[in-house]
Amino acid sequence: MMIVRRTRVITNIISRRVNSNCFTTSSSTISSSPILKFPSSLLSLDLPEIWPPSSPAVTNCCTANDQPSAALVIDGKLIADEIRFRIAEQVRRMKDSVGKVPGLAVILVGDRRDSLTYVRNKVIACEDAGIKSLVTQFPQNCNQDDVIRALSNFNEDPSIHGILVQLPLPQHLNEEKILSALKLEKDVDGFHPLNMGNLAMRGREPLFIPCTPKGCIELLIRSSVEIMGKNAVVIGRSNIVGLPTSLLLQRHHATVTILHALTKNPEQITREADIVVTASGVPNLVRGNWLKPGAVVIDVGTFPVEDPSCENGYRLIGDVCYEEASKVASAITPVPGGVGPMTIAMLLSNTLDSAKRAYDFT
Ligand SMILES: NC(=O)C1=CN([C@@H]2O[C@H](COP(=O)(O)OP(=O)(O)OC[C@H]3O[C@@H](n4cnc5c(N)ncnc54)[C@H](OP(=O)(O)O)[C@@H]3O)[C@@H](O)[C@H]2O)C=CC1
């Protein structure tokens, strides 16, 4: 029998209507947009096997004459901020009662610009939440044994509850070997084969659910999108996004189809989907005519393109042709400001969960 751990049902949507005159999706435009209402938070900081179904508030956006209207934008940044606020509260409570805070260690190899940005964002998010963070950076040409030694030190450090090895690693390093050196109890990314295996098996509980897939599901639930019984398409089958996302959607009783680079006629398959989660890394892959009217679209893809006018020297493009898709979908996540901030919030959530387990703190 399924154990339903979450008890609260979400009825509100954190989102905004797409401004049809504005197709740029920067997080600043989103956070300044009108917010319908905060939902009562449903972030369960333990691991749910399944969430209860919520009201299908975002399933169909067609007008009376069946013309699709603009999609609701699922504001990942806003939702992530709310979750991070809740995490910070719990960290304070932990500090007050046990005298300890959660600790996250990040291992970064090389100096890829996007990795540096992601790691910096993770460190800032930790600071904001009161979580201790340590970053160990190695040069691109480093020795594998040195990386494993650093990992082992973090494994043994009782003040560290989560360890993240920033991916991708340089070619000469063996990702499988490095990741398998990570202590299961500290695998806050949820990439360990045992965590992934438990996610895949019915009746089993992984210690950690991978952050991006967990963030995608959290976005759907908080936007009142019903998952149970829906046709979901996941584009991409990678170990870090596509595969665990498809497993998680299945755990929520969606009927899941996985598309990959060799799939024939992908647009025909996506057109049948109520929910499309895309993580291919191919910019603008998903066009408006790939979607069923009223579909919910979660865009995980982040493809960096040079842009000297941006602070980091690049801007991100998603997998979805936003301009087209937002006219067909009922709800859509922007890039940036959609899944990305949720990934970080879920990392903090997993780190807090790990510390709670370590200190037997509820
Ligand atoms: N926002 C966030 O928090 C995060 C964003 N990302 C982003 O998500 C994207 C995917 O990341 P990741 O999973 O690590 O990438 P990978 O390159 O590991 O996997 C990409 C997957 O997409 C599939 N694919 C590639 N081209 C096509 C195509 N034309 N049609 C259908 N499927 C295709 C590949 O298929 P095949 O298996 O056949 O090669 C593969 O399974 C990237 O843009 C990444 O930057 C990743 C993590 C977090």
Ligand SMILES: Nc1nc(=O)c2c([nH]1)NC[C@@H]1CN(c3ccc(C(=O)N[C@@H](CCC(=O)O)C(=O)O)cc3)C=[N+]21
């Ligand atoms: N071990 C490991 N775990 C990961 O979770 C992991 C990884 N390696 N390698 C790379 C991918 C990518 N990833 C992102 C995290 C946050 C944003 C994010 O916050 N994006 C912001 C924008 C950030 C920016 O400005 O560049 C947004 O979409 O709004 C994006 C992508 C985690 N990944």
